[in-house]
Amino acid sequence: MNKRVAVIGGRPAPIYGAKKLGIDVVLVHEEGAYEQEIVAHCEKIVHADITDGNAVINALEELHLQRPFDRIITTTEVAGESTGKAVDHFGLAGVSYKTAHLLKDKLAMRDLLAAHDLSPVAYSRVDCKEDAIEFVNRYGRSVLKPAEGVASLHIHPCEDEQSVFSALKALEAAGVKNIIIEEYLEGPVVSVDSFSFARQHIPIGYSEYRMNDRYVEWEVSTPSTAAKPWLSELRSMTCRLLDVLELEEGPSHSEFVLTKKGPRILESHARLAGSGAPSLVKRAFGLDLNRMFLTVPLGIDNLPEVSPEPIAGAAIQFFVPAPGTVKEVNLNLAPDVDVRRTKVGETPLVFLPYLFELDDAKNAVVIQKHEGEYIPPLNTVADCVSGYVLATGASREDAVAIANDLVEGVHFIIEPQP
Template sequence: MPRIALIGGNARPITTAHELGVDVVLVHEEGRYEPDFADYCSRILHAPIGDSAAILEVLRPLHAEQPFDAVLSATEYAAIAAGEVADALGVPGTTARTARALKDKAETRRLLDEHDLSPIRHAMVASEQETADFAESVGGRIVVKPADGVASLHVHVVESREDAATAFKQLREAGYTRAIAEEYLEGPVVSVDTFSHRGRHVVFGMSEYQMNDRFVEWEVSTPSRVAAPHRAELTELVGRLLDVVGLTDGPAHSEFVLTPTGPKVLESHDRFAGSGAPELVRRACGVDLYRMFLAVQLGFEELPQTSPVNDHGAAIRFFTPQPGTLKEITGLDTVDALVLTVPPGEAKGNIVPLLSRTREAEVVVVITRHPGDTLPELRSVKDCSSGYVIATGKDADEATAICERVVDQICFHVE
């Protein structure tokens, strides 16, 4: 039986491993995973998932007893640590070098510049003055964000010296002393989901977003309508991007802005896209990326030669109630959908809990909040934590329309 060490992540890779007969040793943080994970893992070990030394301490004895066939992670928070552990144990997995190249947005830009790929104006900044000077050199709007940020946190649009001062003050208060400043890219944002094996990259999904003014994605749909005219160019660009950063195996989630002069790289990650995107891909074209995550990398199955055809469309839309104290939720008893509720205290920061159970119906509502809960302001993707609707349609337009209709029927009464 193949044996893997899985660092962090959600339930889907674990349940898929169980289906494939793969022995999983899970390393996770206590209280940060769903209780039924224990039903699918031979061992669960507790360690900070971003601390490679702590992870190695708990895994080395088990590796000595029975070597792991791979060390994998499907979450960005553990990507570098998982790479360092795989390198240290000498087993397959994304290398720490590739994980760092994708995690560090400045290093990603450096590599892109080195290969003259999707160049944009950018600079590392360490003060309000440097930020304002860069904005003036660009001659227009810029974006300032942490070089190693995640989940749309602390992203600031700067159009003036006053904006630069405010942005860097907030970055410093959040603990950042340096940030990356980039020219503002005009156009819709789309993502490209790929899977790679031995250096060959295949596109499995192209999605588009609805976002608020803080770049928080509250709706994702696939296949992307706005990306369709650029599909060939995006496919070539994402392959070159993954080659530049050295990613040869496993999933990747790359984001692009469709500017008036063509697609430009926004950023990329050596993981699945968030917001339930792998389930959207499965609903749209029938490909199970979570199964591929193990079956291809462990040699059970071959990576398809070509991208699949989208027979359907799929969408996920998060509930975005006003911040405050939740009094009650109405409309759940009349909505035309399967309704699932996460017990109090079990969401654990996962914005798409119960994702594996959403396969049970074409339209599913997942509620994670209960009366008395405090609902946050929508400042980052992490704040999309009140639940979601996921739906399949004949195309993406129909899927998004279904999600909108269901969301409109459900009311979060907030004080």
């Protein structure tokens, strides 16, 4: 009999091919929030609020009684805690509510790390402006941000009373109530993508980023050059982090800042990484995290015994043209580049359209903006909506150089904002 899983929310890539693997997928999602092509890969689709644990449990209760689920999993941040509640309710192996909550609550995470003397970083809860001012006076340059924030939203560096006031005012305007302040971590940002099973953790890929002054990542490349001198420590720290989080199984994505004092944990997630990272890992390390998302927990594939060595370099770079209205898009690309365009006037439901279809393309370009359409300022990752390039090379540096050339070959002619 086929294995059976419930997948809560998320994007379709990990579900593709499930039926060929002998896996029946029940997708729990919000109506209109998923791609219609995914229907063919599912046993059933159930509509529910994916952020509400009780709603998810109610949606699955009868189905579980009829034929029990082997796993309940998610790869989307917003459904982490609700999925954890369902995992606990049905008594299944997986990411528990406790682990999901620790990953979401940055104050709880810092408390946990401090209790285990892991990656020391000065931090504090902020209940009033005096808390933040006192912290800055003690530690110097700091960062104010939501204690439950994601995707580089509402991150505000501060170094004096005036910048503290400005940051708190911006956070208040954004409706942020739970605020954390941390010492500013100076250095390149890198990440480690891992997979776990039965509380055994195997670090797999390691990437680095280029970002703008708002900490929006517009390029991801792997294997990280910056991480290599610290690779042994990063892998060890990742496993220690996942241990203290009590992560039982599944993918994880942990971010670090390489400071002068060594790597410091920025944050972690019990899910597949965004910005096309699983595709980059597959190109650079030969392991398919999207497939493993389903197969390793179900015993179809085994967890690798050791971390793989890189076999290539890979990079994804978003187009970041100036804000304004598109007048035209001109291409000057080699004929072997796979070029895709989204439909005019259509907003894709997926963040990276065509990514799954481009698995076998060595180098690719996806254009998402067309004549007459508006390009927003790059304030968050969600503003990376103009398209992207995907490149594979002999090394990370080679892949980045290819990606740069691909970006240079695409010209967005923009009518600037008034």
